[in-house]
Amino acid sequence: MTKVQDDSQFPADDNDDSTYFQRRAEWHEGRAEVAEDSSTRSLHLRFARLYAARATS
Numbered sequence: 001m002t003k004v005q006d007d008s009q010f011p012a013d014d015n016d017d018s019t020y021f022q023r024r025a026e027w028h029e030g031r032a033e034v035a036e037d038s039s040t041r042s043l044h045l046r047f048a049r050l051y052a053a054r055a056t057s
Contacts, residue, residue: 025051
């Protein structure tokens with residue numbers, strides 16, 4: 001089984017929440033691009049939108 005998520009690019013002590021949320025949105029967009037089925041793609045796009053909204057709030 002392969003690890004789906006590598007959290008090393010998302011440091012836990014990041015003081016800038018908007019940067020963190022933007023990185024998460026980009027990560028989910030990338031996962032959506034390589035998703036093998038439409039339900040997985042849809043799920044990643046949904047999370048990408050949620051994180052992008054949090055980055056701007």
